[in-house]
Amino acid sequence: MASPSLELQGAIVARLKAWAGLSATVNGRVYDSVPAEEKRIAETGAGWPYITVGEGDETSDDADCIDGFEISLDIDIWSRANGYPESKRISDEVRKAIKSADLALPTNALVDFRHRQTRFLRDPDGLTSHAVMTFEGFAEQP
Template sequence: MASPDLELQGAIIARLKADATIAALIGSRVYDQPPDGATFPYFTIGEAQFLRDDATCVTGGQIYLTMHAWSRAVGFPEVKRIADAAVESLHLAPMTLPTNHLISIMHRQTRTFRDPDGLTSHAVIEFVANTEKPAA
């Protein structure tokens, strides 16, 4: 059985790449690790933390996810549109995982700022997901 956060990452990438609004904004540029010289704007899957929270007869936990939107357009509008589209696509989305069960995924917060290079607008989008493993 694969880790819930790895399975969720795959489901998120597939969902974002299939989303028409996201595709209109960034094409299929959704990456785990962007390639060298990646074309802006794009979206990356960031850090994840799995906190196990078992209960009687249930194995599960919370996954805290961080994702990033990147833009070189002037100002914040483009990066905010990308972040908003990702939130709309993922918040409370019904996604199927290969061996685990996604109970819920909820948007927690989005922060936007200018990166130190002075050119790149950056949004950090945070989610929490609840998962459980099906009974054996």
């Protein structure tokens, strides 16, 4: 039996890589583990911006005859464009792409999935804009 959060991560990555609203800016740069900038450039023609599937947690929430899981997941947007506009545009497209429970999981059932918040930060390097998006959902395991 697969972990609901692992299946959800796979569905999110696939959706973001295929989402038309992200193709021009992100061009498939959606990662769990970020490759070196040189490799990103070689593979996609650019190193920035990119998206990472960040930290999350999976909490058991079982009921009668149902193995349920509350899932919280962060998605991060990284940009080197001047200011916050690029990270804000990308985060809006990410929200549109994955804001509902229509993400199909191979063996588990995603009952609910929603965007909770987005925070915009300037990284200490002074060059990188960073958006941290938090999503929450509920999945049932057969």
